[in-house]
Amino acid sequence: MRKLIFTLFFLFVAQLLFSQDTNDRISIEYNNASRKSVLEKIETLSGYTFYFDEKWLEAENSLVSGNYKDEKIKNILEDVFNNTNLNFFFDKNKIILTRNSIIYDKLPDNYFRNQQNPATTAASPKPVFFQQYDSIKNPAGKENSAITLVGRETVHPDTDLYTLSGYVKNVKTGELLPDVTIRVKNSNSNTSSNAEGYYILQLPAGINIIETESLNHKKTSRKIMVYSNGKLDLAISEKINQLDEVVVKGKKNKTVRTAITGVTTIEAEGIKNVPLVLGERDVLKIALTIPGIKTAGEGSAGFNVRGGKEDQNLILLDNATIYNPAHFFGFFSAINPYTTNKVDIYKGSIPAEFGGRLSSVFDITSKNGNMQQFAGEGGIGPVTSNLAVSTPIVKDKSSLLVGGRATYSGWILKNLEDEKLKKSEASFYDAFAKYNHNINLNNSIETTLYYSRDAYSITSDSLYKYSNRLVSLKWKHTFNQKNRAELNFTNSEYKFAIDYDSENLNAFDFGYKINETQAVLKFSYLFNEKHKFTYGLSSKLYGINPGTLDPKKDESLLVPVNIDKEKGLESAVFISDNFKVTPKLLVDVGARFSMFTALGASTQRIYQQGLPLSDATVVEEKKFGNNKAIKTYNGFEPRFALRYLITDDFSVKAGYDKTFQYIHLLSSNTTQSPTDTWKLSDWNVKPQNGQQVSLGLFKTIDYEDLELSLEGYYKKSHNILDYKVGAELLLNENIETELLQGEGKSYGVEFLIRKSAGRLNGWLGYTYSRSFVKLDSQFNEEKVNNGKYFAANFDKPHDVSAVLNYRFTKRYSFSANFVYQTGRPITYPIGKYMYGGIEYTLYSDRNKFRIPDYYRLDVGINIEGNHKIKKLAHSFWNISVYNLLGRNNPYSVYFVTEEGKVKAYKTSIFGIPVPTITYNFKF
Numbered sequence: 001m002r003k004l005i006f007t008l009f010f011l012f013v014a015q016l017l018f019s020q021d022t023n024d025r026i027s028i029e030y031n032n033a034s035r036k037s038v039l040e041k042i043e044t045l046s047g048y049t050f051y052f053d054e055k056w057l058e059a060e061n062s063l064v065s066g067n068y069k070d071e072k073i074k075n076i077l078e079d080v081f082n083n084t085n086l087n088f089f090f091d092k093n094k095i096i097l098t099r100n101s102i103i104y105d106k107l108p109d110n111y112f113r114n115q116q117n118p119a120t121t122a123a124s125p126k127p128v129f130f131q132q133y134d135s136i137k138n139p140a141g142k143e144n145s146a147i148t149l150v151g152r153e154t155v156h157p158d159t160d161l162y163t164l165s166g167y168v169k170n171v172k173t174g175e176l177l178p179d180v181t182i183r184v185k186n187s188n189s190n191t192s193s194n195a196e197g198y199y200i201l202q203l204p205a206g207i208n209i210i211e212t213e214s215l216n217h218k219k220t221s222r223k224i225m226v227y228s229n230g231k232l233d234l235a236i237s238e239k240i241n242q243l244d245e246v247v248v249k250g251k252k253n254k255t256v257r258t259a260i261t262g263v264t265t266i267e268a269e270g271i272k273n274v275p276l277v278l279g280e281r282d283v284l285k286i287a288l289t290i291p292g293i294k295t296a297g298e299g300s301a302g303f304n305v306r307g308g309k310e311d312q313n314l315i316l317l318d319n320a321t322i323y324n325p326a327h328f329f330g331f332f333s334a335i336n337p338y339t340t341n342k343v344d345i346y347k348g349s350i351p352a353e354f355g356g357r358l359s360s361v362f363d364i365t366s367k368n369g370n371m372q373q374f375a376g377e378g379g380i381g382p383v384t385s386n387l388a389v390s391t392p393i394v395k396d397k398s399s400l401l402v403g404g405r406a407t408y409s410g411w412i413l414k415n416l417e418d419e420k421l422k423k424s425e426a427s428f429y430d431a432f433a434k435y436n437h438n439i440n441l442n443n444s445i446e447t448t449l450y451y452s453r454d455a456y457s458i459t460s461d462s463l464y465k466y467s468n469r470l471v472s473l474k475w476k477h478t479f480n481q482k483n484r485a486e487l488n489f490t491n492s493e494y495k496f497a498i499d500y501d502s503e504n505l506n507a508f509d510f511g512y513k514i515n516e517t518q519a520v521l522k523f524s525y526l527f528n529e530k531h532k533f534t535y536g537l538s539s540k541l542y543g544i545n546p547g548t549l550d551p552k553k554d555e556s557l558l559v560p561v562n563i564d565k566e567k568g569l570e571s572a573v574f575i576s577d578n579f580k581v582t583p584k585l586l587v588d589v590g591a592r593f594s595m596f597t598a599l600g601a602s603t604q605r606i607y608q609q610g611l612p613l614s615d616a617t618v619v620e621e622k623k624f625g626n627n628k629a630i631k632t633y634n635g636f637e638p639r640f641a642l643r644y645l646i647t648d649d650f651s652v653k654a655g656y657d658k659t660f661q662y663i664h665l666l667s668s669n670t671t672q673s674p675t676d677t678w679k680l681s682d683w684n685v686k687p688q689n690g691q692q693v694s695l696g697l698f699k700t701i702d703y704e705d706l707e708l709s710l711e712g713y714y715k716k717s718h719n720i721l722d723y724k725v726g727a728e729l730l731l732n733e734n735i736e737t738e739l740l741q742g743e744g745k746s747y748g749v750e751f752l753i754r755k756s757a758g759r760l761n762g763w764l765g766y767t768y769s770r771s772f773v774k775l776d777s778q779f780n781e782e783k784v785n786n787g788k789y790f791a792a793n794f795d796k797p798h799d800v801s802a803v804l805n806y807r808f809t810k811r812y813s814f815s816a817n818f819v820y821q822t823g824r825p826i827t828y829p830i831g832k833y834m835y836g837g838i839e840y841t842l843y844s845d846r847n848k849f850r851i852p853d854y855y856r857l858d859v860g861i862n863i864e865g866n867h868k869i870k871k872l873a874h875s876f877w878n879i880s881v882y883n884l885l886g887r888n889n890p891y892s893v894y895f896v897t898e899e900g901k902v903k904a905y906k907t908s909i910f911g912i913p914v915p916t917i918t919y920n921f922k923f
Contacts, residue, residue, distance in 0.1 A: 025070045032063040038080055052097035085152045100149035100227050151228030163229045163481035165200045168193040171235035174371030185209040200526050212236050229481045256698045259588035259643040261655040262348015264290050268340040283343050284333035289801040291750035291765040292347050296794045297891045298909045301326035304794040305347045307746020307771030308359025311665030315362045318448040320470040323494035327428040334452045338377045338388035339403035339432045341367045348694045349641040349655035352574040352590030358659050358690040368436050369399030379920040398437035405430050426456040448472040466496035466674040488520040496674050507552035513545040514678050535575035542568040547731050561731050567599040568680040570662055590639035596662035597632045600624030604683040612779045613737045631683045635660040649700045661688040664721045666729045684736040690717040705757040717744035722775055742775035762804035771795040784846055791825040791847045798822045817858040823851040829895055829902050854889045858882050874922045882914040
């Protein structure tokens with residue numbers, strides 16, 4: 001410190017002895033040159049000599065360009081060092097570079113009068129260097145602790161507050177960390193990192209102490225000297241001395257303080273203790289324990305969110321759509337848990353940047369690879385094995401994460417009660433790769449590749465195959481501390497095939513495919529402390545091959561079929577503002593305008609108005625050439641959410657959303673099936689639209705991070721698809737004649753209590769909800785239940801879920817998962833009647849009765865390996881029993897006529913307890 005003060009004093013005296021001229025002029029031109037080469041040119045042209053540390057210029061590795069005629073050297077250097085942390089000082093024939101700070105040749109007039117607060121006014125220089133470095137103490141009370149310099153000091157600052165931004169990273173792996181709290185010590189200023197680990201914080205000039213805090217990471221403090229706007233990445237360490245205790249994680253008071261309602265975050269690392277079927281860690285199955293999210297039955301592939309249909313959920317993996325996220329008849333999700341970071345589920349207020357679905361968004365984010373060292377994680381179970389490894393490509397700059405999963409499931413099928421499943425075969429695998437690269441402080445790129453494939457055979461002569469494939473490219477750019485941009489390009493494909501290899505003449509190959517390509521440009525703008533804007537535009541191109549059928553044998557009696565392809569373009573613009581009206585009132589208001597155009601080539605039927613759609617009512621057929629507009633739909637989608645803080649830990653929230661959906665799922669099954677097809681809106685099929693209002697109370701209690709929430713909602717939908725009795729959906733050239741479009745309504749109340757700390761942790765959720773459909777028309781053949789509302793297939797009024805973990809020690813814990821649901825609706829035969837001398841079965845109104853209620857208890861013992869740091873791998877054992885009570889829960893009920901009597905039979909998937917041992921490891 002004495003040497004430093006002496007040097008500054010010497011420079012100060014030197015300035016009194018020698019005159020200094022900063023008005024020297026030169027002419028110079030440089031294009032895409034390094035700063036070092038520019039300085040060398042200036043030395044040659046001017047006679048000045050530069051003094052600096054070359055490492056400073058290496059850190060500022062961007063190139064510069066300029067063309068100056070008879071310009072002051074001072075002005076040229078201002079441009080050269082613009083957007084850097086470097087300053088300069090003229091000393092006779094020398095130019096001395098400094099990092100961050102300024103060398104002063106005189107003190108301001110009011111310096112000694114304001115010595116206790118050197119950074120007094122913006123109108124005078126503020127040489128606060130001596131005071132800050134000599135007297136400041138670190139959080140532990142030790143003097144002269146390390147100080148990080150941020151920004152570039154200016155002689156005449158134009159503001160008292162500056163913006164600090166950057167990423168929060170795992171110090172060991174380089175992984176970006178969301179939901180980390182960053183606060184300024186002895187100040188009310190705080191923020192948290194977003195989903196991508198990015199944070200923005202307003203700080204005063206001078207010394208600040210910032211602290212980071214996260215449930216799973218060590219608390220850290222860092223002293224920084226703020227000169228101006230700047231960037232600072234924060235690296236924090238994991239807590240490795242205890243088990244993961246929280247399954248659905250949330251920052252303390254986050255649910256209370258955010259404006260958006262109905263949003264849940266599930267982190268993959270926290271679900272390993274939850275006992276699930278066959279021991280497979282599964283983020284999407286955990287979602288079913290969250291209030292408001294259901295499925296039609298055990299082993300079902302789709303989700304029903306707040307009374308919505310399966311096709312009304314947008315499921316994204318790194319921004320790319322997955323159309324069928326299920327393996328193995330819906331028992332497993334197609335998302336590898338070892339490559340997944342977290343899932344954000346929006347079921348209430350959906351942000352304006354998302355569109356195209358009515359009910360929810362499942363935004364799945366994958367992990368980034370380890371930029372520091374080779375690492376991996378895996379698991380071995382009775383049905384599947386997983387492995388994910390990552391390695392740095394360029395240390396601290398880029399990494400590669402690769403994961404794979406495969407099954408050996410044949411033995412489990414042989415032990416199921418259902419005879420059809422006993423004779424079946426099934427296999428699946430999925431593969432994942434992600435490359436991320438930090439180009440510089442302002443630019444980074446990510447690339448994700450994913451592929452999954454299933455093959456199963458229910459009979460010996462039929463083989464069903466389906467696959468998902470996606471690619472995602474993301475470029476993130478930071479313009480400055482307030483402006484950021486993100487460009488996403490994605491492509492997704494889902495296809496299935498049926499290979500019917502019969503000995504008769506009916507052998508065939510059937511194929512179906514849907515493909516979508518999307519580009520999204522999104523901007524984030526921090527206007528000030530009260531306004532945070534998000535805006536952008538998106539465009540998506542759909543291509544659907546509705547189906548082809550090719551006979552296998554030349555002498556086949558089947559006729560080849562090739563349904564015309566469908567094409568459509570969906571585009572949107574969106575904007576939202578997170579507006580802090582007052583410290584208590586926060587409003588998130590947004591708007592989205594979407595437009596969809598059905599494109600040719602296509603032939604569209606025009607039907608006579610006022611009559612049902614059938615072959616008999618066709619009046620014209622219109623032909624549209626390739627990429628010609630067939631029909632255009634559009635809609636304005638307002639989004640609104642507000643939060644009012646009653647106290648610091650108690651808030652009330654309200655929300656309103658309107659959404660449009662231009663694509664429909666065609667399914668004649670109760671639940672989503674791999675062979676379901678998708679249909680675009682066109683001349684005869686209108687897009688769906690819906691509105692939802694929600695209201696909720698949110699409370700946190702300091703005692704071991706206890707959270708409570710109570711939410712209510714009401715939703716109304718229009719133009720939802722249903723089908724006529726006996727509808728033929730596959731290979732139908734005029735599918736609109738089989739469809740009915742009606743209305744839906746749903747409402748419910750959701751209660752959740754969650755405890756995320758202590759020996760006993762977990763959550764308890766209860767939902768009371770109803771979901772109804774109305775199919776009304778002036779024509780009897782298009783009416784269902786006389787045009788009145790009736791219960792939807794997935795209407796289950798009561799739903800209870802409890803997930804509990806009890807930690808005996810830091811290595812041993814017990815887990816339990818209990819589920820209860822009201823039985824889903826079903827249509828029963830209620831009598832017989834004679835018509836034309838033939839006896840027919842008379843059925844009740846649609847969905848008038850219900851199958852028996854569903855309940856299930858799963859338990860598990862979790863054994864964590866020892867916590868020695870220096871060991872080959874850290875292990876984790878899970879011993880669990882699925883359906884401990886052996887409840888024979890009915891999956892469906894069907895009816896057959898035997899000996900003149902109608903008999904009912906119920907089928908179940910797992911009617912006995914299913915024990916599992918799973919071994920997980922991490923290195």
